[in-house]
Amino acid sequence: MKWMVKEVAELVGISVRTLHHYDKIGLLTPDEMTESGYRLYSAENLDTLQQILFFKELDFPLKEIKEMISSPSFDRQEALKLQRHMLLQRRERIDRLIATIDKTTKFEKGEKQMSNKEKFDGFDFSHNSYKEEARRKWGDEIVDQSTAAIENKSTSEQHEMGEKMTAIYKKLAMLKDTSPESVEAQVGINEWYDFLNQHTGHHYSLDAFKGLGQLYVDDERFMQNIDQFGNGLATFMRDAMKIYAEKSK
The missing domain is CATH 1.10.1660.10 (Multidrug-efflux Transporter Regulator; Chain: A; Domain 2)
Incomplete structure (x- = not known):
């Protein structure tokens, strides 16, 4: 089921203007837009709006709310x-x-x-x-940069970025049962390193890249998101990223 902006405003008790503002600043963008230009909000959009309003009730600025709910580790x-x-x-x-x-x-x-x-x-x-x-x-500087980098892209560019990321994950998932030191694994991880530096708005040093790989395993949420492409992928990527960083210095 989808809701139009007026319906959401009446349901929540906020103004249509507020919802338009949230959309304009990239805080809450409706999942769909009709051919006539009407915004259509999904159930997931409503869940996100609830989170926004809870944080707003607790006096978080909109900028901070945006960076937190945009964080890959947000739970x-x-x-x-x-x-x-x-x-x-x-x-x-x-x-x-x-x-x-x-x-x-x-x-x-x-x-x-x-x-x-x-x-x-x-x-x-x-x-x-x-x-x-x-x-x-x-909320951190990297999230700010990553969010800004994504928002500066067009819808088609964002879609292309998502497809590239998924393709890399799938490629690495096919290699996860091989040695992370193999040529194939290192070529795939090099592709991941280049992708992050080209698309996230943050340049990862080799040490930061190595640390990011460790985070994939230390943070359960990262592990779950990555392992949906293949059980054990997060651990494989951590090991391959560590080897890549150490050999590239």
């Missing part, structure tokens, strides 16, 4: 868990502030004693640890 379930912690933390602080207002009201009526310290109970200007965790997990 919706993990984000929901983090957002819940942040909302509980906010509720606790609001409850304390309401209690401080009630105490202050009684104090000014002469009904209750109140220390100067109690007058400021609930105010908290320290950094939000959960917000910092979210930025650390999904």
Whole structure:
């Protein structure tokens, strides 16, 4: 099922103008567009919108929201868990502030004693640890560069980029049961290295490329995404990337 922009606006309670703005800045682009130019939103688009609004409710700027949900390592379930912690933390602080207002009201009526310290109970200007965790997990300079590089491409270029990436994964998946040091494996990994440097907006040094390969195995989400092309592909790519980086120095 697909929803038009007006239907989404009414469902969520936000303006059509807001949805147009999200589309314009690349934060939420509808999956389809009719021949008449009408936006059509999918169920997946609605899930993404929910994530955007949760982060927005928690005072994340749109730029940060965009880079986090665009991160290859972004995990919706993990984000929901983090957002819940942040909302509980906010509720606790609001409850304390309401209690401080009630105490202050009684104090000014002469009904209750109140220390100067109690007058400021609930105010908290320290950094939000959960917000910092979210930025650390999904927001970084490489993601900014990669997202910008992709958005600067036309729709056809983005489609071509996706096809190239999939083709490389499939080619490497066919080699995953061979030695990562073989000529064929190293040619395939060289193709992957060139692809990343040409299309992601970030130039990977050999050391960074080696580190990226290790991340494919250390981060379960990366491993799952890569291993969908073949069980064990992430480990094979890590080993092949390490060999490539060390031999290319």
